[in-house]
Amino acid sequence: xxxxxxxxxxxxxxxxxxxxxxxxxxxxxxxxxxxxxxxxxxxxxxxxxxxxxxxxxxxxxxxxxxxxxxxxxxxxxxxxxxxxxxxxxxxxxxxxxxxxxxxxxxxxxxxxxxxxxxxxxxxxxxxxxxxxxxxxxxxxxxxxxxxxxxxxxxxxxxxxxxxxxxxxxxxxxxxxxxxxxxxxxxxxxxxxxxxxxxxxxxxxxxxxxxxxxxxxxxxxxxxxxxxxxxxxxxxxxxxxxxxxxxxxxxxxxxxxxxxxxxxxxxxxxxxxxxxxxxxxxxxxxxxxxxxxxxxxxxxxxxxxxxxxxxxxxxxxxxxxxxxxxxxxxxxxxxxxxxxxxxxxxxxxxxxxxxxxxxxxxxxxxxxxxxxxxxxxxxxxxxxxxxxxxxxxxxxxxxxxxx
Numbered sequence: 001x002x003x004x005x006x007x008x009x010x011x012x013x014x015x016x017x018x019x020x021x022x023x024x025x026x027x028x029x030x031x032x033x034x035x036x037x038x039x040x041x042x043x044x045x046x047x048x049x050x051x052x053x054x055x056x057x058x059x060x061x062x063x064x065x066x067x068x069x070x071x072x073x074x075x076x077x078x079x080x081x082x083x084x085x086x087x088x089x090x091x092x093x094x095x096x097x098x099x100x101x102x103x104x105x106x107x108x109x110x111x112x113x114x115x116x117x118x119x120x121x122x123x124x125x126x127x128x129x130x131x132x133x134x135x136x137x138x139x140x141x142x143x144x145x146x147x148x149x150x151x152x153x154x155x156x157x158x159x160x161x162x163x164x165x166x167x168x169x170x171x172x173x174x175x176x177x178x179x180x181x182x183x184x185x186x187x188x189x190x191x192x193x194x195x196x197x198x199x200x201x202x203x204x205x206x207x208x209x210x211x212x213x214x215x216x217x218x219x220x221x222x223x224x225x226x227x228x229x230x231x232x233x234x235x236x237x238x239x240x241x242x243x244x245x246x247x248x249x250x251x252x253x254x255x256x257x258x259x260x261x262x263x264x265x266x267x268x269x270x271x272x273x274x275x276x277x278x279x280x281x282x283x284x285x286x287x288x289x290x291x292x293x294x295x296x297x298x299x300x301x302x303x304x305x306x307x308x309x310x311x312x313x314x315x316x317x318x319x320x321x322x323x324x325x326x327x328x329x330x331x332x333x334x335x336x337x338x339x340x341x342x343x344x345x346x347x348x349x350x351x352x353x354x355x356x357x358x359x360x361x362x363x364x365x366x367x368x369x370x371x372x373x374x375x376x377x378x379x380x381x382x383x384x385x386x387x388x389x390x391x392x393x394x395x396x397x398x399x400x401x402x
Contacts, residue, residue, distance in 0.1 A: 252299025
């Protein structure tokens with residue numbers, strides 16, 4: 001294990017450990033409509049051409065361009081061709097077919113005159129402007145030829161990619177499936193929203209926050225709440241629920257004090273605990289329990305969420321096959337000075353302002369309980385472990401939170 005000063009585990013090492021526990025998730029075939037945000041697992045090869053046939057790019061009249069040598073001209077309308085017509089008669093010289101956008105171009109036609117350049121007639125039509133051969137015609141395979149690799153494995157599937165797959169006739173796609181995460185909220189002091197607070201109690205928030213973070217990262221989350229600080233009850237609560245999950249994600253109960261139920265329950269059962277060289281979020285754990293990957297996060301809300309962002313989110317994205325697992329980051333200048341503890345990478349909350357020359361303003365202090373500051377932040381300011389002071393104007397790495 002890689003360690004840093006004072007026997008702290010490095011951020012990179014702990015992130016790699018969680019990533020290794022999850023591995024790469026299996027490939028599944030899912031309906032196209034359910035693939036948004038997932039990663040294509042195999043190259044997608046076009047089984048048909050796009051367009052599959054010559055068709056009209058306009059509502060108007062299919063013509064032989066040579067028949068418009070002298071305009072205006074009045075020609076008979078020999079047929080109507082709506083979109084969806086599977087067969088139509090050839091266009092004879094000296095006539096036109098009224099045609100709708102997307103309808104197949106009849107044999108013999110070589111251009112389309114848009115309806116705006118005509119009188120819109122239905123039995124005969126006056127055409128006021130000529131068009132050259134090929135005008136307003138979408139040729140077969142103009143977009144995609146049969147056998148073309150249209151999407152490569154590793155492509156993140158957005159609306160346009162799914163639209164292309166559907167246009168090519170794919171009803172399902174091979175993708176890396178979403179990770180299934182059981183989010184565990186522990187603590188005898190926790191109560192649900194709407195319930196009266198007794199002295200010493202707080203409303204549960206970490207479970208809600210972490211489950212949302214899992215879903216935002218692309219995973220599926222199920223929340224198991226209000227597990228008390230008792231080892232026997234802890235095991236009884238999670239044991240029957242683990243089947244089918246890829247990751248158990250907990251918050252709280254991992255520090256060095258008494259009543260640390262997660263640490264007590266998992267020590268010696270496949271989960272190792274350490275202190276990671278980061279602030280907030282020092283006490284962490286990772287391993288396997290009953291064959292399921294486990295990541296244990298600190299209980300303070302900012303510590304839990306920052307730990308997820310830095311350590312767990314990249315692992316989930318890697319498991320899904322994303323080519324880039326990290327959030328977007330830039331370099332920016334601080335608007336005010338910062339201090340940071342030696343030997344720890346500090347992640348301060350901040351607001352990034354590209355309009356003022358790529359500057360970032362720290363929001364709130366370093367405290368791991370300052371959830372409101374995190375809620376109004378749009379980035380994390382990364383202070384390296386070998387830096388203890390930064391002056392206003394110093395350049396830092398900014399990790400965006402969305």
